[in-house]
Amino acid sequence: MSQTILITGAGRGLGRELALQSHARGDRVLATMRAPERAADLPPEIEIYRLEVTKSESTAALASELKGEAVDLLVCNAGVFPGRGGLREANCSELDWFAGLMTNVAGPYFTVRDLLPNLQLSQHPRVAIIASVMGSNQNAAGGSYIYRASKAAAINLARNLAVELAPLGIAVGAYHPGWVRTDMGTEAAPVDVNHSATGLLERFAELSVETTGAFEDYLGNPVAF
Numbered sequence: 001m002s003q004t005i006l007i008t009g010a011g012r013g014l015g016r017e018l019a020l021q022s023h024a025r026g027d028r029v030l031a032t033m034r035a036p037e038r039a040a041d042l043p044p045e046i047e048i049y050r051l052e053v054t055k056s057e058s059t060a061a062l063a064s065e066l067k068g069e070a071v072d073l074l075v076c077n078a079g080v081f082p083g084r085g086g087l088r089e090a091n092c093s094e095l096d097w098f099a100g101l102m103t104n105v106a107g108p109y110f111t112v113r114d115l116l117p118n119l120q121l122s123q124h125p126r127v128a129i130i131a132s133v134m135g136s137n138q139n140a141a142g143g144s145y146i147y148r149a150s151k152a153a154a155i156n157l158a159r160n161l162a163v164e165l166a167p168l169g170i171a172v173g174a175y176h177p178g179w180v181r182t183d184m185g186t187e188a189a190p191v192d193v194n195h196s197a198t199g200l201l202e203r204f205a206e207l208s209v210e211t212t213g214a215f216e217d218y219l220g221n222p223v224a225f
């Protein structure tokens with residue numbers, strides 16, 4: 001069934017692939033990105049909006065532009081991975097911590113909060129937060145401190161949003177896309193972006209108030225947190 005899907009960070013990587021596949025299957029796609037001028041090669045039917053998720057004035061401006069429009073599926077995909085490595089190798093300045101926590105945690109928070117009226121106009125509203133298995137306490141391998149902490153917080157955010165939004169009929173899930181070949185995942189990653197996006201879209205279709213609060217990977221395996 002056709003739906004309206006809004007994706008953050010849709011200019012490249014996984015977000016872009018989610019936009020392309022959603023468009024190909026007939027969805028109305030609202031692709032949001034920091035630099036729309038870099039997305040000229042997307043199909044013209046895909047609607048492009050500027051969105052910087054770390055700035056609440058940007059999420060509020062998007063909400064104003066979309067006032068009165070139903071959003072069935074909101075995918076909080078935009079993310080950054082600053083400061084890879086351990087304490088001795090990572091370059092984790094205040095700015096790196098700020099970028100990681102603001103993008104990966106506050107970003108989904110501002111986006112969901114400001115687009116809540118749009119979700120409430122949908123018959124089957126869902127929110128998907130792209131987290132990572134690296135945020136799971138069961139997968140604490142050390143290092144990558146900013147990313148691990150931010151994705152742990154993103155999972156926590158998803159689970160608490162699920163509780164608050166359940167009475168409104170809005171389902172919220174957290175997802176691990178696999179280790180995917182994108183700029184972030186690098187060429188070493190085993191999962192093709194096409195395969196990850198296909199699996200994620202299947203997971204989002206299954207999300208409902210009965211399964212809200214789940215944390216799963218792109219293949220549907222539950223991930224311990």
Ligand SMILES: NC(=O)c1ccc[n+]([C@@H]2O[C@H](COP(=O)([O-])OP(=O)(O)OC[C@H]3O[C@@H](n4cnc5c(N)ncnc54)[C@H](OP(=O)(O)O)[C@@H]3O)[C@@H](O)[C@H]2O)c1
Nearest residue numbers: 009012013014034052053078079132179180182183184185
């Ligand atoms: N790739 C993996 O192996 C992997 C594994 C687990 C989880 N994830 C998660 O999956 C999501 C997508 O990752 P990816 O692999 O596609 O990464 P990517 O190729 O680095 O793309 C990241 C996207 O996020 C956008 N973005 C970053 N900061 C933003 C901001 N402040 N406001 C708006 N957009 C912003 C980027 O936009 P610009 O082009 O403007 O920079 C870009 O479109 C992320 O949340 C990531 O943490 C990825």
